[in-house]
Amino acid sequence: MSNDLTMEQDEILRLDHLSINFGGLKAVDDLSFSIKDKEIFGLIGPNGAGKTTVFNCITQFYRPNEGSSVLFRTKSGEVEQLVGQPVHNIIRKGLVRTFQNVELIEELPIIDNVLIGAHIDFKSSGLAQALRLPSARREEAEMREKAMEVLEFMGIKELAGELVGGQPYGVRKKVEMARTLMCEPKLIILDEPAAGLNDIETQQLAESIYQVRDKYNCTILLVEHDMRLVMSICDRICAISFGKYLACGTPSEMQNDPKVQEAYLGEKETAQ
Amino acid sequence: MNSKSTKTYLSYIIFGVVLAALPLLVSTGIIKTSWVGIIGGTIIYAIAGLGLNLLLGYSGLISLGTAGFMGLGAYISAYISGDLGLPWELGMLLAIVIPLAFGILIGLASLRMEGLYLGIVTLCVSEILRKTFDELEPITGGFSGKKADFPTLFGVIELDQNTTYILLVVVLVLLMILTYNLANGQLGRALHAMRGSQVAAQAMGVSLLKYRLIAFALATAYASLAGALYVHFIRFVYPSTWTLSVSLVIMALVVIGGLRSIFGTFIGAVIVYALPDLLLKNIPVIGDINGLSYIFSGVLIILVVLFYPGGVVNLFSSIGNKFKKNDSSAATLATAADAAGETPVAAATTEGTEASNE
Numbered sequence: 001m002s003n004d005l006t007m008e009q010d011e012i013l014r015l016d017h018l019s020i021n022f023g024g025l026k027a028v029d030d031l032s033f034s035i036k037d038k039e040i041f042g043l044i045g046p047n048g049a050g051k052t053t054v055f056n057c058i059t060q061f062y063r064p065n066e067g068s069s070v071l072f073r074t075k076s077g078e079v080e081q082l083v084g085q086p087v088h089n090i091i092r093k094g095l096v097r098t099f100q101n102v103e104l105i106e107e108l109p110i111i112d113n114v115l116i117g118a119h120i121d122f123k124s125s126g127l128a129q130a131l132r133l134p135s136a137r138r139e140e141a142e143m144r145e146k147a148m149e150v151l152e153f154m155g156i157k158e159l160a161g162e163l164v165g166g167q168p169y170g171v172r173k174k175v176e177m178a179r180t181l182m183c184e185p186k187l188i189i190l191d192e193p194a195a196g197l198n199d200i201e202t203q204q205l206a207e208s209i210y211q212v213r214d215k216y217n218c219t220i221l222l223v224e225h226d227m228r229l230v231m232s233i234c235d236r237i238c239a240i241s242f243g244k245y246l247a248c249g250t251p252s253e254m255q256n257d258p259k260v261q262e263a264y265l266g267e268k269e270t271a272q
Numbered sequence: 273m274n275s276k277s278t279k280t281y282l283s284y285i286i287f288g289v290v291l292a293a294l295p296l297l298v299s300t301g302i303i304k305t306s307w308v309g310i311i312g313g314t315i316i317y318a319i320a321g322l323g324l325n326l327l328l329g330y331s332g333l334i335s336l337g338t339a340g341f342m343g344l345g346a347y348i349s350a351y352i353s354g355d356l357g358l359p360w361e362l363g364m365l366l367a368i369v370i371p372l373a374f375g376i377l378i379g380l381a382s383l384r385m386e387g388l389y390l391g392i393v394t395l396c397v398s399e400i401l402r403k404t405f406d407e408l409e410p411i412t413g414g415f416s417g418k419k420a421d422f423p424t425l426f427g428v429i430e431l432d433q434n435t436t437y438i439l440l441v442v443v444l445v446l447l448m449i450l451t452y453n454l455a456n457g458q459l460g461r462a463l464h465a466m467r468g469s470q471v472a473a474q475a476m477g478v479s480l481l482k483y484r485l486i487a488f489a490l491a492t493a494y495a496s497l498a499g500a501l502y503v504h505f506i507r508f509v510y511p512s513t514w515t516l517s518v519s520l521v522i523m524a525l526v527v528i529g530g531l532r533s534i535f536g537t538f539i540g541a542v543i544v545y546a547l548p549d550l551l552l553k554n555i556p557v558i559g560d561i562n563g564l565s566y567i568f569s570g571v572l573i574i575l576v577v578l579f580y581p582g583g584v585v586n587l588f589s590s591i592g593n594k595f596k597k598n599d600s601s602a603a604t605l606a607t608a609a610d611a612a613g614e615t616p617v618a619a620a621t622t623e624g625t626e627a628s629n630e
Contacts, residue, residue: 059475091477103472105464107532115458116465120477122458126486129457130450132277140457179476 005079007071012037012187012219013058013095016069020057027053028064028243035187035236037073040213040220042234044227046263050243051223052100055189059097060087075186092120094186100195102172106165110156110175113164114147117182143182150178153215154208170201177208181216188212190222194229202226206233231255239263277456281449287535288445291315295434308437310549312505315440316498318541321525322451322534323494328523329531330460331487332467333382334391338495338522340398343405343514344371345496346503347412350420353504355411360423360504367500368493375492379485398519405511417510420503436505443501447494448534454490455532463487495522517566521545524569528576530583539584544569 007014014034020027027050035041043051056062058070060082070082075094082090090096096117104113121143124136151157154174159167164175173193180188193209194202206229213220224230230237231251239246239260247257254260294311297303320338327333345367352363378397382390405412412418422431423439431439454460462483465473470480503509521544529540548565558564580586 061471061474086479087474088477088479091475097475099469099472099475103469105468107468108461108464112461112464116461116473116476116478119458119462119465124458126454126459129459130454132453132457136457183477 004069005071005081007073007079008034010036011071012039012073013221014069014071015054015058016071018054018057018068018070019065020053020062020068021065026243028057028240031240031243031245033238033245033248035219035221038213038217038219039235040209040222040233042230042237043221043223043240044230044237045240045246048242049240051240052191053243054240055097055191055223058082058189059090059095060085073186075184091183091185094183095189096180096183096185096187097189098173098176098180098191098193100191102169102176104164104172104175104179107163109161109163110167110171111144111147111151111160113175114150114178114182115143117179118143118146120183147178147182150181153181153211154178169196170198173197173201173205174208177212181212184216185218187219187221190220190224192223192225194224194226202229205229209233277452280452284445284448284452284534287448287538288441291444292438292441295437298434307550308433309506310546312437312440313502314538314541314546315437315444316502316505317522317525317545318538319444319447319501320495320498320522321529321537321541322447323491323498324522325526325532325534325537326451326455326463326494327487327491328526329533330455330463330467331484333484333487334387335378335394335488335491336391336516336519336523337378337394337398337401338491339514339516339518340401341371341375341492341495342499342502342518343509343511344374344401345499346420346509347405347418348496349500350418350503350509351411353423354418354420359427360425364497364500368496371492371496372489375488376485378492379488380481382484382488383481395516395519398514398516402511402514405514412511415511417508418503420507420509422507423504433505440501440505443497444538447497448538451534455534459483459486521569524573528569528572528584530585533583533585536583536585543572543584 011034016032018028018031031054043054045051053062057064057068064070064083068083071079072082072093072095074080080093082093082095085093105116122139124133124139128136148157148160151160154177156171156174156178159171164172167175173196177190177193190209194205197205209220209222210233212218222230222234231254234251236248236250237254238248239254239257241263246263247254247260249257291311294303295308298305298308320342324335324338327335348370349360349363349367352358352366353360374397378394381393385393406414408414422433422436424430425439455463462473462478463486465476465478466480466483466487473483474480525540525544526537527540528543529538530536544565548568552558552564552568561567576583
């Protein structure tokens with residue numbers, strides 16, 4: 001792990017020589033790229049390219065190899081090394097993620113699922129909560145109000161009291177997105193946000209990704225298979241294959257990159 | 273939200289008042305004296321059940337060690353207030369704090385184990401404790417058991433069986449309120465998150481170590497408190513009381529009553545603990561079968577898991593919903609609004625889920 005904590009002024013996340021092995025398999029191999037502040041950044045690659053593994057290395061679910069570096073500009077504006085930090089501390093830095101297979105609590109109402117996103121923002125002690133002291137009650141009420149605002153922003157305010165179990169996939173995805181917004185993140189990592197959505201829902205998703213970026217002033221990193229979505233909303237894209245860096249650039253640069261065309265976009269018709 | 277919690281508190285307090293009226297009914301001769309002992313026992317089981325519900329229901333972690341910790345609480349309290357002659361309150365405090373330390377150790381172990389393995393480890397701890405009760409004669413009295421007195425509050429108020437029973441009711445109601453607060457706040461959501469998905473919980477900043485320790489600490493504290501109350505209510509304790517079957521009965525009452533339901537835990541305790549004693553034993557022939565209550569709760573668990581996974585408490589709310597739905601669908605027909613047709617049903621289900629959370 002390098003101790004060098006320097007980043008360009010406009011960068012928010014910087015990966016340097018990120019590698020991870022699973023036994024003999026090199027899932028991510030010496031990957032370096034950086035994301036600029038307020039950017040919508042796409043990470044693409046065919047199945048098994050190691051995209052989700054990269055996510056897991058950034059969020060410290062996996063421990064990357066020696067020499068890997070993941071620098072992040074935190075909420076306070078300082079640059080921190082994420083490698084080696086406990087998983088549950090990552091969100092405190094201002095980095096939050098969604099999951100490929102929406103991970104929500106079925107037995108809880110939507111609003112409580114969203115409130116879990118505010119877990120780190122609760123200041124009152126366990127004792128104050130157990131006795132429901134005025135300070136704890138006020139805090140809970142404030143957080144609930146904030147959660148309602150986020151739900152309204154996502155357009156599912158009227159469902160707040162419904163259980164998550166039984167909600168359609170599109171709604172679940174919105175709940176998961178709402179949950180990430182509770183902590184006022186600097187960077188949101190979306191793991192295949194369009195998977196399982198129909199055309200209209202995907203369109204709405206693209207809209208809401210823009211809105212989230214603009215309203216919450218955050219950067220977005222997404223992994224996605226839906227090329228149309230990636231090409232239409234991303235400012236820049238990084239392509240990887242078998243854990244290795246291939247190319248990085250704007251959507252049009254990527255579309256014209258012969259290596260990328262061949263490896264990821266297949267036939268020219270689909271690459272338009 | 274605020275009015276909802278006030279309503280819930282009120283329902284717990286009314287429930288407590290009704291329970292506390294039992295000795296009065298006994299004195300008028302409407303019900304038998306033995307009921308005070310049986311319902312008192314039910315309350316003690318419900319207290320331990322509330323703790324296990326936090327662990328099993330909310331956090332999704334298993335423990336077969338409830339009995340051991342109840343026993344530990346019972347012996348510590350009996351020793352401190354009896355043999356050492358120290359105040360009853362101090363005995364209760366230590367009877368909670370010492371087992372709590374054990375609970376935290378198990379919580380540490382739980383980070384490395386899941387499901388069955390965790391069950392086996394907690395069972396082993398419980399059995400080790402039981403063996404210790406057997407052997408540690410100077411403190412526990414060994415096989416012959418240990419005597420204790422009814423509590424003396426603040427060194428002056430000496431309680432008898434009926435007033436101790438009322439003390440049990442007060443403690444139960446306080447714990448119900450406490451559990452409700454914990455379960456419906458940040459802590460409860462963190463436990464929920466841990467059960468729902470460990471990865472998502474961690475991504476949201478929930479430290480698995482911290483909340484597993486908290487869950488085990490709470491379950492142990494409730495269990496040892498229940499044990500300490502037991503010894504001062506029954507006034508006698510044997511090592512052979514704290515076997516696996518007690519742990520299983522408490523787990524059964526949590527599952528039958530309703531996971532993550534506070535009233536459900538008490539209903540479960542009534543069904544599993546009180547009903548066999550009050551009703552089944554009076555049935556001719558069948559009532560004489562040894563271990564009938566185990567057969568009864570075994571069959572019930574199967575039925576509940578098959579037909580009412582939410583527990584018996586859901587039976588009540590779904591009956592309630594049926595009435596509400598009928599009412600509201602009639603109302604909707606009257607206004608005959610197409611789009612509005614969904615709202616009353618949705619409202620009814622929401623109320624149903626709220627009810628089951630209480």
